Amino acid sequence: MRMTVRRPWAWPWELRKHGILGINKRNADLLPYVNPSCYRKLADDKVETKALCMAHNIPVPHTYAVIECYGRVKHVEDIVGQRADFVVKPVRGASGRGVLVVVRRANGFFHLIDGRSLAPGQLRYHICAVLSGLYSLSGEPDKGIIEQRIMTHQVFEKLAVAGTPDIRLIVYQGAVVMAMLRLPTRRSRGRANLHQGAVGTGIDIETGQTFGGVFLNRMVVNHPDTGQMLSGVKIPYWNSILQIAVKLAALIRMGYMGVDIVLDANHGPIVLEVNARPGLSVQVANRGGLIPRLHIPSGRLAAAPMAAN
């Protein structure tokens, strides 16, 4: 059920009153001051992020292989072996582009979470496209990573449609300031990216309970596919999730970042990736702006000292 709208726009002073952080302010007043470019490279590289996490006992999906050259593409079937499910993603991808989630194999075909089926040749072609940089942030040649597929935690079974939900935590200067549960929809074809049509719901940082909701930038209270209420879900392992996010932010040494964590049915919280430029729809999901939580006055942001590890 969508909220009624009096007029199809908000005035800037209305957004300021709610403390909404805009893209220009994020890019001009926040990121250059708190996210040094040298650490952004680390955050953008999934392989390096995973290595860092593993070195500090932060759980991450198990990596089956990192494909760095075209020569290894022909061995992809040997790499995945008899595994029925796995995920292929670009190492320096963005916005969920180029991610393939294989849920089962039958008759020599790889069946994806969005219902499509790929022949082995098509899978190899997709990995080649990943290597050529088709899905990378800067368009430069990239690497492909094949990793473990996360099994959806039972708490999300009623809410999750055709994909794995994840939890996006916004960490600013060592503290989690906002969080959101992202739920795939049929429109997003199993992906948990809001701009691709996933639905998000805010999470109360104190209690770990969901409230609010956003779908295609509009405030919603129900899941668009299942009709389930988005609010009132208590996130399991909430304290552990918060601790992981804070620890990872301190390791990566970025002042403002998004940490994506999935809840595995068997292993609990697992870090999926970090994002150096997290989107702003989390504000709609949480029914409030980020600016008051970032302690951003009306003027320019000041870079606060990094939180100690």
Place this chain on the structure above:
Amino acid sequence: MFLALAAVGAICVYLRLYHQYRTPLTDDPGKILRLGYTVEFEPTNPTERLYINLPSNTACAKVVNESFSHRGLTIDVLRNTDTSDREIVAVASGGKGAVRFTAEFDIILSQQTNCSADHAETSLTTPQKAKYLKPHLFFKRNEARIMQVLDDISRGAGTRAQLIERIYEHCSENIEQMESSVRILNEGRVIRNHWSRSFGCAEFMIALCRAARIPARLVTGFVLENRPGLEPSAWVEVYRKKRWKPYDPYNGYSGELAPNYLPVRHGGGDIIRISDNSPCVSCFSLEPIGRTSSLAHSSDKHIGNILSLTRLPVSMKKTLALILMLPVGALVTSVFRNLIGLQTFGTFAPTLIALSLVSSDWRTGLIVFVLTLATGLLSRVLLSGLNMLAVPRLGIILTVVILCLVMSVSVCEYAGIAPTARSILLPVVIITMMIERFFIMVEEDGLSTALKVLVGTGIVAVCCFTVLNSAPLGAALLAFPETLLFVMAAFVLVGRYSGYRLSELWRFRDFALGKDVSGRK
């Protein structure tokens, strides 16, 4: 930063303007000016001839160098025995299609104020006298009115000299002067409305002189002035005491002209014309070029001339004007992306597409662009089944785009829509990348998102086109390239803008006041 750039830009422009106004074109002795002709026409039959009159030397202005470019034309330079005017007769040397003639004349103006050497004693033969007394078309159409005017002004004029002065004064005072001298002479209105331009004034004075049995002839040429745009001007020469005396009722010169008058044709009209009055496109240009090394002392070469782009040849200036406008296009794109929040394919793609349409025929270019994009997308869809690597796939799309463009040129030529390849020149690499990005976006984010970005690219390209298509903007940037500092200052402003984008007012519309946004249970 913004203030620094704006201040430096303002100082540069001020200094240039100050320098220009302090040293007018004609007050700079020894200054070399470059007069340019550009003529384009399409011969309809092999006997068609193009006539082009060339500037003559005067006591104050000397043509020191001249060059012609006449691909597809055979030219011959003739001299008129009566007037000593030089004239080029050009004939198409075969082949179809438009031909182009360009000429450049380097002219040195002297500071000499007495240019009377031009008015040497000369005798008129009887046929010549008859020619310059012959009532022309203008007189025939307005005979009664002209005779009436002549009666009025000749009362009390004792001598012929006085009569000429009165005619001149009448023409000079009673006909409203107009800025432009485009030759659209509506004879009837010259007297009725006292409206004319320089040709009208001159024709009127000639009619009055000839009605008074004083030989007079029209002189067509240029007034070499430091102002944008150059058009031919006309003035009058009246024969008295075996000399041709010049009069310019339009600009108020009697018996003596300013040193910057450059006659081109005597006793005629148009400087450029075609034998059977077929249409042709002609334009003229004038720019100071300083002193050329072959003509001047090395001490006169000033390094400051490097900044003056107006000294460059016309063809080079057109290219530079387009390049100079690129940052303005990028600024438009930046405004749309950062202030409005419109998404586009690539940062500079809209600007480059707009620029290609500016430098060509935009209607044909737009149709070819849409066709090329559609063909490229179709080929990309077909290629997706081949599972090719990225670079060879892009190479095939590039080839398809180029083939599409080349065939479009051929089809347009066949249909007579656009005769030159330049008229549908498009940025092929940009289009290729746009096709690839569009296809990926359709696959990853859906057709509606991809179409939104495509429409956004189109909107920004149209706005860039509107700005870049402004001829005054190109001329201004060429005259004052330092104004790009203002563009840089604007970039700083846009780059430091941290307010909401226009699209965010829509995106976050649910935060409009008065709504319940708590959402908590």
